[in-house]
Amino acid sequence: MLALFALSPASASEESELSLIKKNAMPAGTEARGAIDAPDDVSWKTVLSQKSDKDEPLIISGAVFQADGKTPAPNVLIYFYHTDSDGYYGRKGEVRHGHFRGWLLTDEQGRYEISTIKPAPYPNRTEAAHIHMTFTGKNFREDSIDAILFEGDKFITQQERDAAGKKGGFDPILKLEKGADGILRGVRNVQLRKP
Numbered sequence: 296m297l298a299l300f301a302l303s304p305a306s307a308s309e310e311s312e313l314s315l316i317k318k319n320a321m322p323a324g325t326e327a328r329g330a331i332d333a334p335d336d337v338s339w340k341t342v343l344s345q346k347s348d349k350d351e352p353l354i355i356s357g358a359v360f361q362a363d364g365k366t367p368a369p370n371v372l373i374y375f376y377h378t379d380s381d382g383y384y385g386r387k388g389e390v391r392h393g394h395f396r397g398w399l400l401t402d403e404q405g406r407y408e409i410s411t412i413k414p415a416p417y418p419n420r421t422e423a424a425h426i427h428m429t430f431t432g433k434n435f436r437e438d439s440i441d442a443i444l445f446e447g448d449k450f451i452t453q454q455e456r457d458a459a460g461k462k463g464g465f466d467p468i469l470k471l472e473k474g475a476d477g478i479l480r481g482v483r484n485v486q487l488r489k490p
């Protein structure tokens with residue numbers, strides 16, 4: 296009984312932490328925003344399971360830092376979404392931003408990890424494959440940062456290379472490495488803007 300009793304205040308405070316952060320989410324329906332839909336059980340890791348045989352499994356990990364680029368930023372809500380491996384977010388009538396979307400809350404060391412599949416460029420377009428991410432905190436409103444791109448993508452423009460790191464710091468163009476387990480891995484660290 297004592298253990299149960301001791302657990303309740305902790306989960307209640309975590310819940311209120313998330314609801315405080317969600318107060319800074321952009322309104323539902325705003326383009327490229329999704330923090331508002333974060334589930335209550337959000338963790339620092341998330342797995343998207345809609346993998347089919349032709350998809351390449353991908354793990355993106357990283358850490359979020361304060362504006363100094365060094366101090367870890369815990370409890371930052373990350374929303375991400377990307378296309379499937381044919382370049383589609385979803386078909387008409389499906390959930391906004393498609394099936395490949397998720398939420399994370401950075402841990403005490405600012406870390407996060409996404410297990411997903413590698414997206415593809417939009418069909419019949421010349422935009423590089425990418426993963427969109429928005430960041431929301433208790434003290435700052437939801438905003439998007441430079442999308443994750445993948446080194447070697449022929450559609451990456453010089454303009455994108457020149458602008459890399461302007462929104463979110465570090466390098467958003469990831470060099471993926473395939474492990475012995477067949478999983479592609481990349482690291483995307485993020486630097487928050489000065490308040």
Ligand SMILES: [Fe+2]
Pocket residue numbers: 425427
């Ligand atoms: Fe996109």
